[in-house]
Amino acid sequence: MTHWFAIVMGASLFTLMIPVIYRIWVGPTGFDRILGVNVIGTKTAVLLVIIGTVFDRVEMFVDFAIAYALLNFVAAIVISRYLNRTISLKEMEAREQKTSGN
Amino acid sequence: MIEESQIPWVLASSSTTAVEATSTGFFPLQWLGVLLGLAGLIFFLGAAVGMVRFPDFYTRMHAAGKGDTLSTMLMLSGFALVTMEDFSVGSWLILVKIMAVVLFIYLTTPTSSHALMRAAFEDDEMPLTEADLEKSKKRKRRKKK
Numbered sequence: 001m002t003h004w005f006a007i008v009m010g011a012s013l014f015t016l017m018i019p020v021i022y023r024i025w026v027g028p029t030g031f032d033r034i035l036g037v038n039v040i041g042t043k044t045a046v047l048l049v050i051i052g053t054v055f056d057r058v059e060m061f062v063d064f065a066i067a068y069a070l071l072n073f074v075a076a077i078v079i080s081r082y083l084n085r086t087i088s089l090k091e092m093e094a095r096e097q098k099t100s101g102n
Numbered sequence: 103m104i105e106e107s108q109i110p111w112v113l114a115s116s117s118t119t120a121v122e123a124t125s126t127g128f129f130p131l132q133w134l135g136v137l138l139g140l141a142g143l144i145f146f147l148g149a150a151v152g153m154v155r156f157p158d159f160y161t162r163m164h165a166a167g168k169g170d171t172l173s174t175m176l177m178l179s180g181f182a183l184v185t186m187e188d189f190s191v192g193s194w195l196i197l198v199k200i201m202a203v204v205l206f207i208y209l210t211t212p213t214s215s216h217a218l219m220r221a222a223f224e225d226d227e228m229p230l231t232e233a234d235l236e237k238s239k240k241r242k243r244r245k246k247k
Contacts, residue, residue: 002132002184002185002187005136005139005184006181006184009130009139009177012143013143013146016143016146016147017150018152019150019151019153019154023153023154023162028159028220029159031218031221031222031227032159032162034218035153035159035162035163035215035218036114036153037164037167038166038170038211038214038215038218039149039153039166039170041173042170042207043146043170043174044176045174045182045203045207046174046178046185049181049203050181053181053184053185059192059196059199060197062196062199062200063199065200065203066199066202066206069203069207070206073206073211073213073214076214076217076218077213077214077217079218080217080218080221081217081221082213083221083225084220084221084224084225085129
């Protein structure tokens with residue numbers, strides 16, 4: 001009974017990931033794609049616990065889920081910090097000219 | 103399935119229900135877990151629909167940040183309750199570990215979405231204004247004509 005609940009839950013979770021994959025695929029900005037990757041990574045931690053319930057080895061898969069959640073968080077922070085600093089020199093100069101002109 | 107002699111420590115009141123649960127179905131704590139899991143699925147449905155339908159990066163981030171955090175927490179705590187088949191030391195350890203994941207996600211997912219939003223704002227990603235909405239309405243009218 002627990003197994004069936006886990007299988008149905010995992011299948012529906014996987015089905016609900018498809019719209020998010022669509023957003024990663026067509027996302028107009030890069031930030032949309034990172035957001036989608038972040039959401040899917042968080043849900044993969046849940047999916048790992050579900051897989052552990054199906055295989056009766058939850059005690060092992062929970063550790064994987066912890067590691068995956070940690071990696072996902074670090075990846076999101078690193079990518080957002082990276083994008084934060086990448087303004088090209090021309091744009092910087094243009095901004096400075098705008099502010100000094102006003 | 104688990105025999106009663108194999109269980110190292112069983113609460114006296116729940117020993118009969120635990121043995122019944124292995125043969126027939128869920129016992130009440132597991133039903134609570136099933137309900138929590140389904141509620142999490144509903145919240146994730148909201149997050150997924152919001153991520154597809156909303157017009158703007160910031161609105162999509164609103165849907166994804168809220169729905170993702172709450173649905174992950176609900177689903178993980180639901181599965182923590184579903185896997186509590188007997189009240190042995192091992193299943194308590196699993197519950198505590200899953201609750202540690204829940205606490206971690208409760209702290210980190212809002213943090214990462216905040217960092218991503220700030221990066222987008224400093225990268226001059228502009229939110230959708232009323233003028234943009236009127237422009238898109240005019241485009242639709244032209245298409246109809």
